Amino acid sequence: MARPYSIAVDLGGTHIRAALFLGQDTTPVRHTRGLTPHTPDQAPILEAVAHAIQDVLPPDPDLANVSIAIGTPGPVDPFRGMVLSAPNIPSWRDLPLRDWILRRYPATVYIANDANLAALGELTFGAGQGATDIVYLALGTGIGGGVITGGRLLLGSRGLGAELGHVTVDPRGPRCACGRTGHLEALASGPAIAREARARLAGGAFSSLSKLYRSDPLTVTAELIADAARQGDAFSRTLVADTAAVLARFIADCLAVFSPQRVILGGGVMALGDLLLAPIREGVANHAMAAVYLEQLTICAAQLGDDAGLIGGLALCLNPALQPGSPVS
Numbered sequence: 343m344a345r346p347y348s349i350a351v352d353l354g355g356t357h358i359r360a361a362l363f364l365g366q367d368t369t370p371v372r373h374t375r376g377l378t379p380h381t382p383d384q385a386p387i388l389e390a391v392a393h394a395i396q397d398v399l400p401p402d403p404d405l406a407n408v409s410i411a412i413g414t415p416g417p418v419d420p421f422r423g424m425v426l427s428a429p430n431i432p433s434w435r436d437l438p439l440r441d442w443i444l445r446r447y448p449a450t451v452y453i454a455n456d457a458n459l460a461a462l463g464e465l466t467f468g469a470g471q472g473a474t475d476i477v478y479l480a481l482g483t484g485i486g487g488g489v490i491t492g493g494r495l496l497l498g499s500r501g502l503g504a505e506l507g508h509v510t511v512d513p514r515g516p517r518c519a520c521g522r523t524g525h526l527e528a529l530a531s532g533p534a535i536a537r538e539a540r541a542r543l544a545g546g547a548f549s550s551l552s553k554l555y556r557s558d559p560l561t562v563t564a565e566l567i568a569d570a571a572r573q574g575d576a577f578s579r580t581l582v583a584d585t586a587a588v589l590a591r592f593i594a595d596c597l598a599v600f601s602p603q604r605v606i607l608g609g610g611v612m613a614l615g616d617l618l619l620a621p622i623r624e625g626v627a628n629h630a631m632a633a634v635y636l637e638q639l640t641i642c643a644a645q646l647g648d649d650a651g652l653i654g655g656l657a658l659c660l661n662p663a664l665q666p667g668s669p670v671s
């Protein structure tokens with residue numbers, strides 16, 4: 343029997359967000375947002391997480407009635423409740439987050455990778471409803487991944503799966519934020535698209551963004567490229583098509599490995615909408631190993647937007663079996 347109150351925390355490199363949910367209602371009863379402290383010490387970040395939880399506690403907090411799910415980026419050991427490392431938060435390493443939170447709040451506490459939580463959110467309340475096998479990609483500043491197989495997260499032996507953004511798609515490709523080379527994230531994340539645009543503009547390509555580039559190259563962002571593509575800028579459209587081609591080949595590989603019913607694409611890069619989705623669908627159809635992988639397959643946009651991680655936290659609190667190895671509520 344699920345506990346009546348669920349608290350979801352989304353710990354990002356920039357913001358800490360928390361929300362209180364009652365029952366299965368995905369509209370939070372309370373929510374809060376603060377800045378993630380950037381310090382070499384772990385203590386201020388832990389305090390900030392505790393503060394966010396405190397902000398959204400139910401009016402009469404009986405912690406026996408509360409579950410807490412915390413999502414963080416990067417490798418997380420959900421079995422031991424440990425954050426192993428996190429991009430953009432150097433001090434966030436080998437951190438026993440669940441034990442620390444339990445000392446403050448003796449509730450039921452789950453720790454998860456943020457993209458895995460977002461995948462659970464889409465499965466339970468978003469674009470994945472009714473499916474049992476999903477590949478989820480969050481295309482943003484980085485690329486997060488979540489794979490749901492047989493209705494539950496695919497985690498692997500240490501709980502570290504499924505970091506789809508860090509699969510090598512071009513061994514001679516650019517360096518990834520993780521330090522390796524040619525990963526999907528280094529080719530199809532927002533910063534990767536902007537970096538490629540700047541390289542092409544530096545090489546003399548013409549675009550409606552050329553003037554902006556000449557005044558300050560760093561002002562050319564993925565958001566502006568998306569705007570220019572929507573307005574018909576041929577340079578930006580080519581860039582989007584090239585990004586779609588990379589993603590289509592990768593998704594075709596995912597079909598062969600996971601045989602999903604749905605591939606759900608979220609994150610800020612999906613502001614491109616059909617400009618990105620249409621060529622991805624076409625490319626996947628061209629690259630799939632066999633037509634049978636395309637039968638009953640839907641490739642679609644995520645539905646939960648920025649709240650996918652928080653709503654995924656709610657989904658996990660309501661149904662801990664979604665993340666195998668989690669403590670039973």
Ligand SMILES: [Zn+2]
Nearest residue numbers: 508518520525
């Ligand atoms: Zn990487």
